[in-house]
Amino acid sequence: MTEHYDDHIMGKAYDGQMMRRLLGYLRPYGRHVALAIVLIILISALKIIGPYLTKIAIDRYIAAADLAGLGKLGLIYLAILVALFGLEYLQTFLLNSIGQRVMYDLRMQIFSHTQKLDVAYFDRTPVGRMMTRITSDVDALNELFTSGVVTIFGDIVNLSGIILALFLMNYRLAGLVFSVLPLIILVTLIFKIKVRENYRQVRKLIARMNSFLQESITGMMVIQIFGREPRKFQHFESINKDHLDANLQAILYYALFYPGIELLSAVSIGLVIWYGGGQVVLGAMTLGALVAFLQYSERFFQPISDLTEKYNILQTAMASAERIFTLLDTPSAIATPAEPISPAQAKGAIEFHRVWFAYKDENWVLRDISFAVKEGERLAIVGATGSGKTTLINLLTRFYDVPRGEILVDGINIKQMDLYDLRRRFSVVLQDVFLFSGTVESNIRLYDENITLEQVREAASLVHLDRFIDRLPKGYEEEVRERGSSFSVGEKQLLSFARALAFDPRILILDEATSSVDTETEILIQDAIQQLMKGRTSIVIAHRLSTIQDADRIIVLHKGTIRETGTHQELLAQRGIYHRLYQLQYKEQYGRRPHVTNVPSVE
Ligand SMILES: Nc1ncnc2c1ncn2[C@@H]1O[C@H](COP(=O)(O)OP(=O)(O)OP(=O)(O)O)[C@@H](O)[C@H]1O
Ligand SMILES: [Mg+2]
Incomplete structure (x- = not known):
């Protein structure tokens, strides 16, 4: 199979130089990015206030049966929630639209570079690989921009806020919460290594499936004529089975990891209730503080398990970035010289x-x-x-x-x-005629505005394509299907002659x-060739x-x-x-x- 498809999926998780280059793509949207960062910090800060308000509500108002005060506090809480809604809406919208714009820019850059590459490059690079660069690799980067890079600021603010709040409220209890931290880190590390290996495997199998499908669908006629369906089916089954197994393996890891983390955080919360509850009974801590403490502890573990996810995103994005940049850095072996010379006369x-x-x-x-x-x-x-x-x-x-x-x-x-x-x-009529999706007319003119419809018709009539076009229900507007499959070989030949003629080259x-065509078409083609050669080299x-x-x-x-x-x-x-x-x-x-x-x- 096409092993060359399996270019490495995972590289370094972080590469400073590459990151700087990636961040360069955010530069045109600098102000928006800055605003998004401010919003994220604001949101994280606002979120930290919540549990503290609970503490005040319990200790100051519920304990004192102060309903008016409680109402006021409730309103403040509500106001914070509404503000959070607005800010989060803005932040989500902003970040995702920046991500989409960066993707747009990147795709344009990659495609434009691809158009400059020399034919030898395409000789040695599978089509599927080029397509992956422009589609899924760019997508991986988008995730980095929308849920990776920028939200890390939010996590940092969030975590440090919570740690600060916990220590300020009760440093002994805080120590208890953090006691499970080493275990969580250990479990996360093991999980990360397993999942990484597995992820690499899945990506490899998907790439293999893609290339297999691409080839099988294109060659379906040959498969059917030679009755190779069972063999191909078996082949596909084995790839599909490996893919299934790899995914089942991943499910096993995930099914263990998340409940595991939950168990550990439940243990730490249990510890807080046990020890903190004792403190409340002894009067060393207020009830409100304990409730707030519990809320903070719960929120503490969420970003930590999110970090694993972010690490994966970062790693995938780095690998994608590396592949995209490798493509962008591939110079075209064939390019216009710095100071081109133009012949005096064409x-x-x-x-x-x-x-x-x-x-x-x-x-x-x-x-x-x-x-x-x-x-x-x-x-x-x-x-x-x-x-x-x-x-x-x-x-x-x-x-x-x-x-x-x-x-x-x-x-x-x-x-x-x-x-x-x-x-x-030059106008070149190649051995294999290539037709693009579009209409008959656009295939002759190739969207060149300098060629009028009149010239298209004239060229078509000179090479005897017109009799064929006249038979089409929509004439020049007839749709050309995938690779021109609705045209015969002879018709495609004549169409490519019309194309060559419409461009009116110095050299043909x-x-x-x-391939063979019938005698009548043969005569038409011979005459068309004579027309093509007239008045040019x-x-x-x-x-x-x-x-x-x-x-x-x-x-x-x-x-x-x-x-x-x-x-x-x-x-x-x-x-x-x-x-x-x-x-x-x-x-x-x-x-x-x-x-x-x-x-x-x-x-
Ligand atoms: N892209 C390529 N990479 C490597 N070798 C190639 C490539 N294209 C052609 N060749 C080899 O170069 C030689 C000449 O090929 P070429 O296509 O020029 O033949 P041709 O005279 O046009 O043949 P035909 O009459 O069948 O069209 C062949 O041996 C072919 O295998
Ligand atoms: Mg040839």
Whole structure:
């Protein structure tokens, strides 16, 4: 399974540098944060008054049967409660809206960074992992902001207030309350270690389940056709079972921990009643003080068990922050240079000069490739599967950088050009057409405002897409479903041609699809390609040799090197690889089908 999904879940619970960086995201909302902190401190302080008022009520008014005084005190108590309500409302609203805004900012930052990353990064990073960064990792940080960082101030005020009140009222009794503290700390520590281990396990299993589901749902057709459902079901069951077990284990810990803490606090309260009760009987302590004492003691244990929760939040958030920052700090291997050079004129001339390229280490996919395409020229590239044709295009559009040799567009090394400026010169029709969700029109225009609806229609009609669009119930407004699943392969091809044409590039690059279409569509596609190439420099990677017979020049690529160059006629006369390919396709054309799917390997 995809173990690389299981990047570490838990790291350090606290990392000062990371925390400072995280807090930096609060800076734009500094005033709101300050206000929230003031509110939290105020709320905690007000909450401490409650039990003390109870003490006064009992000792001063109930003991003296002073009803008027009791009424007055009741009103004060009520006023405090109302004030608390207002303050807590404000505080909750404020904190959560700050958290949401920070999440918004973070997501924008991550997405914007993701858009700049180079293709090689996406080659080695699973989609699921990128999605986790923008969704659940950001969520984890939100929890830190809303219930972690800022509320810690409240807890500190709260706890120190209670400790102070307890000691001031009766330091011996206070000592008794705190006597169970070491035990509570011990139990909490054990719990924390167990839960942490368990939490890590659960996260790992969820990640595994996600990647399994992602793959299974995408590949459902293959699973169903090959009848692999039982096998997949078993696989899923084993992951799901592990997930269940891990969660049951966690439930066990929680079911022990919270009642355990409750038991300990009950013991300490029992001690207070026993010892404090004795003191009251002896007259060393008032009844009111004892009641207030009990209330304080109860409130003392709550924040302590909350602290465990907060520790977990802190730890999760730190791990998430680390992963998010690692992504944000990943520089794009391919970027616009500091001082880009712009070619004097956008003509569309291309030159490869002794280019070598490997996706990994020294596994050369292209070796010493040199060729030039003049403005307006039509270059065709043929070669067996895996000979490096698509790679050539990936280099030209700078999806990868060449380690050796150079590529020039209009006389300038593409590494020195502005990336946007470079890519704007090209329209690339890829081997696999990618359609976005949206309408047919938005898929042609890609929401570019410079392209009018008229241009969209014109492009569609030039590549013969219009006859197909006319058949759609909503025409250009027809919805494109997930990955364009409602379109046939041929239709998608034509749509991508219309897209390429609408962008009216200087240079057209066409990586012909290897899949087969019917004869009629084939003719439409061939004509569309002719339309596309008109008046611009073009590089066509062809699988059907019929596409390229009138190309100005044909390059035959073989295992990453250029083996033959020339026009159709010249290459035929050479009686080399091209000649053999042509014969094979020719035979096949008259044998079974009117086209050939791929160029066979030639030794
Ligand atoms: N992203 C990648 N990472 C590593 N290796 C790759 C990558 N893309 C392609 N390759 C390898 O590079 C070689 C050339 O691939 P390329 O896609 O350029 O072939 P192609 O000539 O376009 O083949 P086809 O006719 O099947 O489209 C192949 O051996 C392929 O396995
Ligand atoms: Mg290819």
